[in-house]
Amino acid sequence: MAPVHLIAVARYQSPTDNILRGYLPSLLPLGVLLLGAMYFGVSALRMGGGQRFLVPLTAFFAAGQLVSEVSRGLFAYEYPFHDIRLMLILGFATGTGACLFLHVLARFVRKRRFTIALFACLAYLGLVLPAEGFDTKTSLALLLPSMLAALISGYGLARRRRGAVPYTLVLFFFTGLIYLAPTRFLDIYFYYCVAALLVFLFAQELRSLFKERRMRAAEKARADQLELALSESQERENPSNVQLSSAGKVEILPTADIAYARGAGDYVELVLKDRTTRLHSATLSELESRLPGKFLRVHRSYLVNTAYIVALERDASGAGSLDLTIGETVPVSRRIMPSVRKALT
Numbered sequence: 280m281a282p283v284h285l286i287a288v289a290r291y292q293s294p295t296d297n298i299l300r301g302y303l304p305s306l307l308p309l310g311v312l313l314l315g316a317m318y319f320g321v322s323a324l325r326m327g328g329g330q331r332f333l334v335p336l337t338a339f340f341a342a343g344q345l346v347s348e349v350s351r352g353l354f355a356y357e358y359p360f361h362d363i364r365l366m367l368i369l370g371f372a373t374g375t376g377a378c379l380f381l382h383v384l385a386r387f388v389r390k391r392r393f394t395i396a397l398f399a400c401l402a403y404l405g406l407v408l409p410a411e412g413f414d415t416k417t418s419l420a421l422l423l424p425s426m427l428a429a430l431i432s433g434y435g436l437a438r439r440r441r442g443a444v445p446y447t448l449v450l451f452f453f454t455g456l457i458y459l460a461p462t463r464f465l466d467i468y469f470y471y472c473v474a475a476l477l478v479f480l481f482a483q484e485l486r487s488l489f490k491e492r493r494m495r496a497a498e499k500a501r502a503d504q505l506e507l508a509l510s511e512s513q514e515r516e517n518p519s520n521v522q523l524s525s526a527g528k529v530e531i532l533p534t535a536d537i538a539y540a541r542g543a544g545d546y547v548e549l550v551l552k553d554r555t556t557r558l559h560s561a562t563l564s565e566l567e568s569r570l571p572g573k574f575l576r577v578h579r580s581y582l583v584n585t586a587y588i589v590a591l592e593r594d595a596s597g598a599g600s601l602d603l604t605i606g607e608t609v610p611v612s613r614r615i616m617p618s619v620r621k622a623l624t
Contacts (some may be wrong), residue, residue, distance in 0.1 A: 305349055308474035312342035315481050322488055333382035334480050340374030341473050347371060348470075365413040365611045372417045373403075375473075376424030382480070383428040383450070387435030387443060394614060401428055418457060425454040449479050502622045509572075519571050523549070525558045532557065534570055538605050540582040550586070554605055577601060577619050591623055 316338035322368055323331035349369040380399060407419040429450035435443035453476050456469075520539075523530045532549070540565030541548045549557040559566060567576060573585050583601055593599040597613035613617055 305345055305470055308470045309342055309345050311474045312338045312345065312477060315477055316342060317485055319481065322484075325493065326488065330385045331484070332381070333378045333385065334477075334484050337375055337378040337382065337480065338477050340371045340378060341470075341477060344371035344375060345473075363615040369413055369417050369420060372420040373407075376421045379476075380424035380428045380431075382537065383431050386446070387431050387438075387440050395431075401422065402427075406418055418561070422454065422457045425450060425457060429454045445479070448482075449476065456461060492545050504622075521566075521569060523557055524561075530557070534574075534584075535586070537570075537574075537584055538587045538603055538607070539584060539609050540566060540570075540574075550605070552605060552606070575619065575622055577615055579612065581609050583609050585623070588623065591620065593620075 295554045296594065318335075319338070320332065323329075323335060335541045343367055344367075347364055350364055351361075364407075381396065384395060387396060394563075402423060403420070406423060407416055410419055412417045417611035429447065432446040432450050435446045437495070445549050453472065460469075517519055519534045520531050521534050523532055537549050538550050538554075539554050540563065541550065543564060545560065547563050547566050549559060549563055551557065562580060563580065567574065567582055574582050577583050587603045587605060587609060589602040589604055591601055591611070593616065597616060599611040599616055599619075601609045601611055601619075603609065
């Protein structure tokens with residue numbers, strides 16, 4: 280190859296300005312990567328972390344690689360910084376490939392994960408590090424884990440793992456893209472492909488998150504129903520009482536006789552099964568802590584004994600009301616309506 284391709288004379292233009300104009304289209308994939316990293320990173324923290332951090336980390340490292348690449352258009356750095364920039368690109372590419380590989384490994388392999396991960400690490404040390412030139416190293420740092428991830432998803436497809444088909448197709452396409460154009464990985468179109476891959480991973484993570492949230496909600500609903508059933512069983516075997524105090528008078532009242540309670544400032548009005556009332560000098564929250572689990576908070580001012588509920592009605596605003604066996608109606612706030620419906624299902 281000729282060491283000099285062109286000698287020309289032209290009006291001076293800032294090299295960084297020209298380069299930056301070429302990299303402006305990269306703002307779109309960069310935004311996708313950063314937003315995905317932040318959203319799924321926060322979701323991973325809320326859901327307990329662990330393997331859920333792999334997808335946001337993949338997006339973070341891919342964004343870091345893109346920023347390192349476009350840095351030459353952001354400021355005119357001294358030449359020694361060029362080597363640092365190339366090392367950053369290699370490091371971020373390694374992080375992207377490693378997190379992608381570990382995510383697919385955790386999703387489709389149930390046994391010998393450590394052995395497979397160790398093999399991948401040795402393959403990286405044996406193939407990537409000895410390669411000549413940063414371009415070749417960076418290509419291999421992405422190609423090797425992508426190829427291994429594609430093979431693992433193919434294994435999952437053979438084992439009929441859920442979700443293996445789209446993973447296999449997407450990963451083999453991405454691997455083929457790197458393999459067919461190993462020296463074009465620095466072009467902007469490549470980062471659009473990376474962003475597309477991450478969008479696919481984000482979609483899969485969203486499905487997993489929604490599924491897990493539904494499972495947790497169902498488990499909580501079952502636990503609440505079991506707690507209510509146990510409370511009702513204990514009430515039948517050992518009826519509980521509540522000690523009421525008002526105007527210097529103390530009264531012991533069976534909780535089974537209370538249809539509902541209505542808060543009135545520092546007092547609580549108790550409506551009994553015969554529709555008579557009692558006043559109790561305490562707040563509704565204090566009374567709630569002393570009542571058995573069959574009493575349900577349906578409004579900031581109302582507690583209802585579920586044994587007296589006949590029907591739940593919901594109006595167009597999202598709020599509703601409870602019809603009781605004593606012939607009275609208790610309001611249900613819109614905020615509490617979903618939990619009331621679950622408790623009564």
